[in-house]
Amino acid sequence: MNLSQLCADAQKGDKKAENQLFTKLFERFLPIAGYRIRNRQDAEEVCQIALETILAKYKEIEFDEGFASWAVKVLDFKIRKYFDKRKHPLQDTTEMEGIEQNQAGLVEQPDFKLRDKLLECLKKIGKRNNRYARIIVMQFQGYKIDEICEKLNTTPNNVYVLLSRSRSLLKQCLEPGDTHEPGQ
Amino acid sequence: MNRDNRKEYCDKMLHAYELGILSDEERQRFESHYLECDYCYEGVKEFESVARLLREDKTVYETAKSITTETETTSGFTGVLSKLWDGTRKQATFAPLAAAAMIVLLMIPAYLIFIGGQQGQVIDLWGSRSADDTVFNIDPGEDVTLEFRYGDFTPGKEYIIEVIPYLRESVYTDSNFTAFNSHFVGQLTLSPDIFEDGFYKLLLSSVKGDPLMEVVFEVDKIESQE
Ligand SMILES: [Zn+2]
Numbered sequence: 098m099n100l101s102q103l104c105a106d107a108q109k110g111d112k113k114a115e116n117q118l119f120t121k122l123f124e125r126f127l128p129i130a131g132y133r134i135r136n137r138q139d140a141e142e143v144c145q146i147a148l149e150t151i152l153a154k155y156k157e158i159e160f161d162e163g164f165a166s167w168a169v170k171v172l173d174f175k176i177r178k179y180f181d182k183r184k185h186p187l188q189d190t191t192e193m194e195g196i197e198q199n200q201a202g203l204v205e206q207p208d209f210k211l212r213d214k215l216l217e218c219l220k221k222i223g224k225r226n227n228r229y230a231r232i233i234v235m236q237f238q239g240y241k242i243d244e245i246c247e248k249l250n251t252t253p254n255n256v257y258v259l260l261s262r263s264r265s266l267l268k269q270c271l272e273p274g275d276t277h278e279p280g281q
Numbered sequence: 282m283n284r285d286n287r288k289e290y291c292d293k294m295l296h297a298y299e300l301g302i303l304s305d306e307e308r309q310r311f312e313s314h315y316l317e318c319d320y321c322y323e324g325v326k327e328f329e330s331v332a333r334l335l336r337e338d339k340t341v342y343e344t345a346k347s348i349t350t351e352t353e354t355t356s357g358f359t360g361v362l363s364k365l366w367d368g369t370r371k372q373a374t375f376a377p378l379a380a381a382a383m384i385v386l387l388m389i390p391a392y393l394i395f396i397g398g399q400q401g402q403v404i405d406l407w408g409s410r411s412a413d414d415t416v417f418n419i420d421p422g423e424d425v426t427l428e429f430r431y432g433d434f435t436p437g438k439e440y441i442i443e444v445i446p447y448l449r450e451s452v453y454t455d456s457n458f459t460a461f462n463s464h465f466v467g468q469l470t471l472s473p474d475i476f477e478d479g480f481y482k483l484l485l486s487s488v489k490g491d492p493l494m495e496v497v498f499e500v501d502k503i504e505s506q507e
Contacts, residue, residue, distance in 0.1 A: 099317050100316055124322075125315065125322055128325045129315075131329070132301065132336075135337075162313070165316040165317050166309070166313040168313075168316060169313045169316060170309065172312075173309060207333075208334075211330060211331065212334055212338060212340065215331060215334055215335070215341065216340060216341065219341065219344050219345060220344060223344075223348040223349075224348060227349060230345040230346075230348035230349050231345075231349050232300070233300070233335060234342065235302075236336065237342045237345075239432065241304055242303060242307070243304070245302060254293075256297070257293035257296075257297055258293060260293075260297050261293050261295070263296065264295065264296040264328070268328070271331065
């Protein structure tokens with residue numbers, strides 16, 4: 098069942114639906130938070146805090162653009178608050194107090210085997226499609242889609258298509274036992 | 282959105298999302314979709330470790346950069362921060378500043394700093410992170426512009442900006458710095474006279490004095506062309 102349906106049922110008092118809704122939300126929030134908060138434990142806690150807010154409010158709120166969109170905004174707000182607390186430790190962000198904020202000190206070690214394979218694949222794909230390598234460089238440099246299009250003199254749609262194709266090649270190349278040479 | 286259109290949208294947006302290049306608005310739109318979409322959720326989950334490496338791993342950056350520089354002209358200088366990552370300088374005389382820079386680097390997402398333009402005598406403080414062994418040459422006859430990016434700046438808000446030589450007092454302070462353009466790029470133009478050969482730190486703080494970002498760079502003054 099999709100989120101909106103679960104939400105609608107939960108709003109009517111269906112406890113089972115509510116359980117399913119929050120389990121699903123937690124599961125799907127994690128990668129979102131994990132992308133922006135490098136420490137996994139912190140990411141989990143921020144998700145938990147976002148879910149508490151959603152749980153407290155979802156029955157009374159009228160969603161302008163649907164439940165999912167509202168839920169994402171709540172999470173986004175909590176992630177920003179987490180970073181605010183790091184930048185301004187004295188500011189009142191009471192709900193973030195339990196979080197140790199390990200990010201500056203504790204960065205997880207990369208999976209070296211995966212990394213070696215990825216570098217190999219990146220070379221294969223990047224040499225055949227220089228633009229993909231350029232996009233990887235630009236994203237490191239903080240460029241967003243509009244600026245990337247400007248630099249590559251192309252449209253967002255072309256960039257998305259190029260990325261989609263590169264991702265498939267990357268995935269293919271990363272599969273165990275791959276001897277595949279990605280084509281153009 | 283019908284099924285085919287939806288799949289097309291998923292495939293198109295997934296990698297752009299994973300690389301973190303979407304605008305805030307586009308990112309939120311994708312995330313709302315992803316909450317409801319099993320295909321995207323599985324995709325994101327499956328590629329999580331790879332995407333993380335693509336976004337954050339220094340060797341990935343270096344590899345991609347080396348592919349691109351085979352066909353492109355590289356910028357005229359490179360610098361010290363990748364050495365700090367490698368720890369080569371960290372062991373030597375540079376240790377305290379290196380440690381501080383490391384901490385700040387870990388605290389600041391990569392999107393806060395980027396390459397600016399290359400016109401005139403510009404010290405491009407993303408470029409300084411991009412390669413080893415080169416210092417920025419300064420012509421003593423020309424003003425120097427430091428270019429850096431701070432993605433969280435608020436238009437109209439004032440910041441404190443300082444230029445601090447290694448282990449010495451700051452040689453330049455502006456407590457009302459506002460010179461950011463709409464691409465979050467800050468530009469600070471200085472007289473070349475304030476620089477000598479050596480390491481410098483550019484420090485941006487809030488008006489209350491909370492440090493927001495810092496970048497380390499190395500300067501070598503050349504003989505004047507005049
Ligand atoms: Zn999807």
